[in-house]
Amino acid sequence: MAADKQTAKAQAAAGGVGWAPYLFCAPVMLYLLVFQAYPLLQELYLSFTQTSLLSPGQHDWVGWRNYTDLFEQEEFSQVLVVTLVYTVACVVFAIGIGLGTALLLNMPFRGRGIARSLITIPWAAPPVAVALVFIWMFNGQYGVLQHLLNFLGLSSGMEGWLDNPSRALTAVLLTTVWQIFPFTSVVILSALQGVSNDLREAAVIDGADRFSVFGAVVWPAIRPTVMLLTLFITIWSLRRFDLIWLMTQGGPIGSTNTLVIELYRRAFTYRELGEAAAVGMVGLSLALVITVVYFRLTVRAERAAGH
Amino acid sequence: MKTTTLDWRQALLMIVILGMLGITAFPIYWMLVTSTTASTDLFASPPHLLPGLSQWHVFREVFNTTDVGNWLINSAIVAVGTTVLSLLLAVLPAYALSRFRFAGIAIVGLALFVTQMLPEAMLVVPLYAIFGQLSLLNTLTGLILVNTAFTVPVITWILKGAIDGVPIDIEEAASIDGCSRIGTVFIVVIPLIAPTLAATAVIAFFHGWNEYVFAQTLVSAPELHTASVGLAGFVGELSTPLHSVMAIGLMYTLPAVFFYLLVQRYVVAGMTAGSVKG
């Protein structure tokens, strides 16, 4: 709440709010209006029409039909399930592994600086390149992962990954988590560096073991960061496209078919912009609901924590 | 006795860390191995595990036979443009969100959040029409403009966090000196949040460097293809040799990795300075 006090002070110093904040925010708002809000409203409108990619200027108003159609199709419930599983798994593993890595990298050891840089390499790798190399690594016949599994005796060979409905989602998830966990780990690591060592040492002197130090000192300090990261990873996972599209196009048998993949296919393969827009709106609603729930929960958690 | 347990722990820690590093680096190493494996050996079992030193010419070959040099330049232009424009647009609203309580602040905050949720694939069709009207189709400028729309919100949030951490008294001193408000932001605040600016610059740069959907749809002239489009398109239906694909993939990945390693110090510091502290 220090920021609030500062804000009040700043506003007092400026002699009230005045026009400054509006002027400061105007360019970005205008910008987002043109490049995000305006197209979004068009999409909203399209979702109530039947419109072809080839003639986006001609719309037949169909009311809620695109939406009712979606929810009548059994495959669409699969799309929702896949989207949720993918998103939750991304969050759990990216945050879990990111947190673990950050804690490790926060310990003193020789070469820590180098390790901290190297571990973040995946984050810098372009998704298109990542997708292509993982497709090759997951190849059921010549892929290095299959060779490894065969070598370890964990596989009888030839089960395949990306062409196997029971393993494709796992493969896509492994790739995604490999790509995004370094980001969570960098952010958590920076939050960890804000944790006072005195507090930690005091707790250790008090005879606390590692886990209780983590619970009593470290976790409260990094919790807000982790929570916000959770929200961002959720939102980003809901809209991730290039990795999944290039690896599986949503297949096989819809096992990796998330909302964005479904949207893209309807818009560009089936050329049905109206249906695609409806899928997009369902996805956006999902993201909005998650965000609202998130803010409710954080407010409650902060109250419980006595802020 | 105590030292030996410490050593043992240290060793375990090192093993775990080396394992993690191995996992993070392996796919990129594998691009290198695959690109330098002769095409006859690609289907060998067990696979070749080391890069083939005699095969370096594959890089020269793809460089001469494809437009990869041009693609990389285009990606760099888009990435740098996105970075500069994103930072220019984000600084002032970040300051406003941090320092003022004004009517409509919630709307600004909400707008910045909701725009994070929009998938590129959803907006690409309406944007195509808008770009047509604005004569932005088939330009790298257009890609810069649209990529910025996706980076500005998150960058504004991160910068706001950093500005929250700048003591207000410093600004007061400056405003007594008669600096205008915007002057204060640029002369006083910005230098203090430089590490965070660097961190956000990296985020914007990567977004511009990596972006695929818009680059594929809004630009069709081959001389304006970015590396993401060039690489994805190079994976042809007709016997494109895998080692060439991987060679281009590596040429596309390494600049980003090196750039990151160069600036990562600032990224960690910048994230610490303000970042997503909530």
Next chain:
Amino acid sequence: MTTLMSLPSLRAGARALGVAAVFAVAVPGAAHAQAKETLSFAAATFAESGRGDKLKLWVEKFNKSQSAIEVQPLALPFSTLAKTVFTQMGGGAGPDLVRFDLIDYYAAAQAQRILPLDADIKASDYKLTEPNKYLVIDGKRYGVPFEISNYQLIYNPQLLKGGKPPATFDEFLTAAKDATSDQVFGFAYRATMAESNGFWQDLCNFVYGFGGRWSDDQGNLTINSPKVVEGVIAYKKMYDLGATPKGADAATYRRMFWEKKLAMEIDNGGVAGIFSQQAPDLPLQAAPSPFPTRAQGLILAPLAINSNTKHKEAAVTFVKWMMQPENQKDLQAILGAANVATVIERTPEELAARPWLKVYDDQSPHSVPQLVKGFEARTPEIQQVILEQVLRVLQGGAEPQKAMDQAQRLVSTRVLRK
């Protein structure tokens, strides 16, 4: 409301935001503002190794023959060409000339996005090849075949027992099995959604080969007819044989064929042409596909004129130039084992040097487009439903007849309701 925002103000807004003008890169074409009328010609073929460069030279030959027109080749990736071009056409722009796949041609024609050519290209003036009939929609022609390509079994005799190709499906299975060893696979085809278009082409070959079609002449769906189901069962038999490199994409297994690690595949004449040009030492031979009937899929890629074009006359000039016998002959030679819009006889030398050319040419009367007849423009959706059901058979152990019944039901209730 932003929707009420007028365009001029939008434009002004964007200009105000034009910080990025610093990075402005001029629109290509603006720089070429010479007297010549410049047209763009989009095709995936321009990006192919070997054929692409030769095709660009062929276009260059046209440019040299003209004083006022210049056609610029635009190489778009195969996987995204239709998506990109359709988005552009919908946005009122796009390349002037496009080489489409047949499915996309139907979609574009029905949306009036390509121009009817009947007034400019008189069928009676040319000796047209048989598949030209597929380009006439409701009595109108919207394009001319740029490339017609049949499917045949291609094989490497060194890797087959006795060096002879299989003639029946049972022999086919045996031959694939026998050729498979540690290092070599007997046969390769596609069965993943990441390559859904290729998967569809391969499936069409099996289904057509067993006498199945996706719909009958009256326009009724026949997705669950006995012959289609037989084709699906055959696909599954091959899948379960252990003789295919599962999950290898087409680029990979074609490369394997090239590296003599694959004994057989069923592929189009364009691929055979590339093999023979790029890997002259490869002992490549072709034979009719080993199915009960000779029917196989057909790649038919028409050249069409974008109805948004501002250079209609010039585009027609190019199409007419392409139809001239000499240029047709050059085009056919460049494309490999493919045919073109008009009948071009192969020379004896050509046939002697590449005996497999004749096998491909002889397939022509038996080739069938990879479309759902009567529902041509809806093929992408129908294709998606069918492929998912076939994958259930291949991977999920679904019973073939039931899966195809389900496909038939889904297509009729969902796709065709609209």
